[in-house]
Amino acid sequence: MNSRVLTAAATTAVAAALAVAAPSVGSAPEAARMAAPRTQLTLDFTGCNGCELRLTQARDGHDHVWQSKSRTVRHGSVSWSIPTSRTHGLSITVGAPWDGGGGYVPTIAFRYAGERVGDEVTNAVAKTKRKASACWAGTGDDAVTIAVTVVRARSTNPAGDPIRTPRAFTTTTQDWQKPMARAWHGISGTQEVTYCG
Numbered sequence: 001m002n003s004r005v006l007t008a009a010a011t012t013a014v015a016a017a018l019a020v021a022a023p024s025v026g027s028a029p030e031a032a033r034m035a036a037p038r039t040q041l042t043l044d045f046t047g048c049n050g051c052e053l054r055l056t057q058a059r060d061g062h063d064h065v066w067q068s069k070s071r072t073v074r075h076g077s078v079s080w081s082i083p084t085s086r087t088h089g090l091s092i093t094v095g096a097p098w099d100g101g102g103g104y105v106p107t108i109a110f111r112y113a114g115e116r117v118g119d120e121v122t123n124a125v126a127k128t129k130r131k132a133s134a135c136w137a138g139t140g141d142d143a144v145t146i147a148v149t150v151v152r153a154r155s156t157n158p159a160g161d162p163i164r165t166p167r168a169f170t171t172t173t174q175d176w177q178k179p180m181a182r183a184w185h186g187i188s189g190t191q192e193v194t195y196c197g
Helices: 003-021 027-035
Strands: 038-046 052-058 065-067 077-083 090-095 105-107 131-133 143-156 162-170 188-190
Touching: 052 077, 105 162
Parallel strands: 038 143
Antiparallel strands: 038 077, 052 065, 052 090, 090 105, 105 188, 143 162
């Protein structure tokens, strides 16, 4: 066998060995991402089948805004598997097919002013509230289920016409983060994203 054939064979063997030994590009970050703690977040709904939900984490002092894919409520429930770190300072927007368009995107109220963590909240209570936090303090658990009530509340659109829009709130007051923002008859909403801090 001549030297040219030996050299070609050696080159092929070395390339094959390197291909086996070398990690694929981006595998370390991918492995770290998969190893990070995750939480199965489930929302059980009363009154919002067909609504589209999106999770957002926007934190004061941070430029990056994280958002989940939208999910549609089916049979009274919707869930995501997300990094546990994303639950802290999380807000949730509610897109109802019957929303008349009040010039804002409704959000779930995790706490109303005057309520303590663990307090039960009814629609009769919620509609009297003028301030709410749409920011969840988050969890360290690997699975959490939160009950949410959505009511077709009366409101007006920017032109002043009467509409129906979601009044969405957790049935049990959750641990929350600031800000405590204005809520019109218990209706919490945002025009862009809710920054939590």
